[in-house]
Amino acid sequence: MKFIQEFRDPELVEKFVNELHHITTQPWTIMEVCGGQTHSLVKNGILNMLPSQITMVHGPGCPVCVTPLNLIDKAVYLAEEKGVILCSFGDMLRVPGSKRSLLEAKARGADVRILYSPLEAVTLAQKHPDREVVFFAVGFETTAPANALSVVHARRAGVTNYSILASHVLVPPAIEAVLEDELTQIQAFLGAGHVCAIMGIEEYYPLVERYKVPIVITGFEPVDLLQGILMAVRQLEAGKYALENQYARIVRPEGNPEARKMIEQVFSIADREWRGIGTIPQSGYEVSEAFAAYDANRKFSVQIEKVPESSECIAGQVLKGLKKPVDCPQFGKKCTPQNPLGAPMVSSEGACAAYYHFAAAGIAD
Amino acid sequence: MQLQCPMPQLDFEVITLGHGSGGLLTNRLLDAGVFSLFHNDQLDQRHDGALLSFPGPVAFSTDSFVVSPVFFPGGNIGDLAVHGTVNDLAMCGARPQYMSLSFILEEGLSMQEFWDILVSIKFASEQAGVQIVTGDTKVVERGKGDKIFINTTGIGPIHPRAAIAMDRVAVGDKVIVSGELANHGIAIMSVREGLTFETDIVSDTRPLHQLVQTLLDTFGGAIHLLRDPTRGGVATVLSEVARDSGNGISLQQGALPVADGVAGACELLGLDPLYVANEGIFLAIVAPEEAEAIVATLRGIPGGEAAAIIGEIVAEHPRQVVMRSQIGGRRVVNMLAGEQLPRIC
Structure with missing residues (x-):
């Protein structure tokens, strides 16, 4: 647990909290982009430690939450109707599609499996040469290298019964979409540390300049988050805007060049629909032409009818930071992790689930 | 063996x-x-x-x-x-x-x-x-x-001195756990398909009756409630106790005994040890004046070496378990919703 405990040190936490209280003179609204950060803020009780003038708004950085309904329907269809072995990360299985979730499809007999690594899916394809194996490749830039590697690895090993259903989204266009929304209140961002560990920080400079907004690339432990918030508030209080890197122990300015090469080899940038938000131009990855044989979208040419979202779910507004989960009339009532109306109530990184599990809404004193 | x-x-x-x-x-x-x-x-x-x-x-x-x-x-x-x-x-x-x-x-x-x-x-x-x-x-x-x-x-x-019942849980009682959390669930996950990782973590599966018999022989009615936190882990059992007794439970994250390897595996897998299954530990809600002696007794018996007081029954936040995190924040601990991973017992 070394290299983790240091970043949960109560004394350091207290120091940063005190300094925050000391320097904060007016209300500030800051968005943490990544769902992992939301989870940590809520789980560690950090929201209650901040000065009352600071409002943390939870961003769209939950890949499971923004995966379009249509794509989940497609995954369910492939598992049920095409007889493929459909693999994905655990969270994705519970997200409701228009008819059912992958977990329900599994209960009804479809071959749906939870894996922790896409390379396991390639192994599975080698073990079952008579079956098609599809990996539901969900995630931000962070998981893209591993998913790309699985495709490269499959091709190298001559595995032809493996493909990925790619649903990759990108952080910088999402930040831009939030800033372009005329209702937005966001004055500073905590950037997603692990995304930047892959991609580097270069692409954030233009955002800082164009929108005159501080962005602090931030980690996930309590000390990281409080330091990130402190760095953002210092800028705001001083009327400055700059790109800063709180998470320098992990994030190099150039990112991880090997991982980026892997992404560039397999994926190309495309317009992408974000569940609850809509289509954001140039905001996702699709499998490039060179690897078309490993693209489940091309391999199984199915057209899935588009179905509108539940009208009771305000996920779009939550993901853009316009509403808090507890502002939703269905929060904890019709919408719970056992019976979710929308994806943010499902994923461990979803803001609604974080609020539900850790009752960030309040301790009943 | x-x-x-x-x-x-x-x-x-x-x-x-x-x-x-x-x-x-x-x-x-x-x-x-x-x-x-x-x-x-x-x-x-x-x-x-x-x-x-x-x-x-x-x-x-x-x-x-x-x-x-x-x-x-x-x-x-x-x-x-x-x-x-x-x-x-x-x-x-x-x-x-x-x-x-x-x-x-x-x-x-x-x-x-x-x-x-x-x-x-x-x-x-x-x-x-x-x-x-x-x-x-x-x-x-x-x-x-x-x-x-x-x-x-x-x-x-039933032991002649046993008086174990939900309605005996009272404000001021201490919450004791008899051993380290989450060993069983993590041991199972380490060998599940699609998730194999190298570890020397083994399941804690063991009989607990000897520990319990010794406690009842020595402390009798001071033991107010016993629960084994299998599926759903410590968090789920304590949430049930809070709900069913109508009291609040205050937990100290820093006091929870979790082995280093298990804590590390939980970090990697994104799991909270509070929700991971156990098969060889129990939770005891006990009279406060005997709590220290009970922990000392447990620590002298094989299987009870890591016993610790992890919290207490409080009048505040009725029916809620609230944990003070190791950094000093407070949060509610709820029941496990859905599955963490399939079939652990």
């Missing part, structure tokens, strides 16, 4: 449907497997049921076991089935005396694996001092089971 018993010579290597027919094959399986390993007055009668009598009040509990994989670091479904029922009785303040043992086998299960499980059951039941007095064996077609499912039911006399 593993009891060695050589498997008898058999003319079959795998379980077939015929072994559940009730006829000749069933008898050969039972003679070679069950009756050669387990002997007692009741079982040797080979009657349809056991005839038992008890002088006083008894506790009675049943449990089914479907763990996957069947063999895992630190045990197998056999030990687990004995310990599970022994521990359920222990949580009622009872000493396990008799058990039933019922198998649902999947066609194709290797006889060697079944034998290894039976030997584990023999060892675990002898260690726990419980007699297996009745049982049943059924076989289902291949694909209709998952190697082996086991149901056990146990019965045993």
Whole structure:
């Protein structure tokens, strides 16, 4: 647990909290982009430690939450109707599609499996040469290298019964979409540390300049988050805007060049629909032409009818930071992790689930 | 520690449907497997049921076991089935005396694996001092089971000094855990398909009745409630206690005993040890004035070395468990929603 405990040190936490209280003179609204950060803020009780003038708004950085309904329907269809072995990360299985979730499809007999690594899916394809194996490749830039590697690895090993259903989204266009929304209140961002560990920080400079907004690339432990918030508030209080890197122990300015090469080899940038938000131009990855044989979208040419979202779910507004989960009339009532109306109530990184599990809404004193 | 018993010579290597027919094959399986390993007055009668009598009040509990994989670091479904029922009785303040043992086998299960499980059951039941007095064996077609499912039911006399009940939980009581959290769940996950990782973490599956008997002998009525936090982990059990007793529970994250390797695995897998399954620890809600002595006693008994006071019953936030995080923040601890990962017991 070394290299983790240091970043949960109560004394350091207290120091940063005190300094925050000391320097904060007016209300500030800051968005943490990544769902992992939301989870940590809520789980560690950090929201209650901040000065009352600071409002943390939870961003769209939950890949499971923004995966379009249509794509989940497609995954369910492939598992049920095409007889493929459909693999994905655990969270994705519970997200409701228009008819059912992958977990329900599994209960009804479809071959749906939870894996922790896409390379396991390639192994599975080698073990079952008579079956098609599809990996539901969900995630931000962070998981893209591993998913790309699985495709490269499959091709190298001559595995032809493996493909990925790619649903990759990108952080910088999402930040831009939030800033372009005329209702937005966001004055500073905590950037997603692990995304930047892959991609580097270069692409954030233009955002800082164009929108005159501080962005602090931030980690996930309590000390990281409080330091990130402190760095953002210092800028705001001083009327400055700059790109800063709180998470320098992990994030190099150039990112991880090997991982980026892997992404560039397999994926190309495309317009992408974000569940609850809509289509954001140039905001996702699709499998490039060179690897078309490993693209489940091309391999199984199915057209899935588009179905509108539940009208009771305000996920779009939550993901853009316009509403808090507890502002939703269905929060904890019709919408719970056992019976979710929308994806943010499902994923461990979803803001609604974080609020539900850790009752960030309040301790009943 | 593993009891060695050589498997008898058999003319079959795998379980077939015929072994559940009730006829000749069933008898050969039972003679070679069950009756050669387990002997007692009741079982040797080979009657349809056991005839038992008890002088006083008894506790009675049943449990089914479907763990996957069947063999895992630190045990197998056999030990687990004995310990599970022994521990359920222990949580009622009872000493396990008799058990039933019922198998649902999947066609194709290797006889060697079944034998290894039976030997584990023999060892675990002898260690726990419980007699297996009745049982049943059924076989289902291949694909209709998952190697082996086991149901056990146990019965045993309640300790004369036991006064364990939800309505005895009172404000000021201390919450004690008897050992490290999350070892079983993480050991199972370390060998599950799609998730293998190298670790020396083993399941904590063990009988708890001896620890409980010692506590009841020494502290009697100071033990207000006992619970074993199996599925859903410590968080779920304490949430139930808060809900059912109407009190609040205050937890100290820094006091939770979690082994380093388990804490690391939980970080990697994104799991909270509070929600991971256990098979060899219990939670005790006890009178505050005896809490320190109870922990000291537990620490002197094998299996109780890591016992600790982790929280207390409070009047604030009724029906909620609130944990003070190690950095000083506070948050509510809720029940596990849905599955963490399938089939851990």
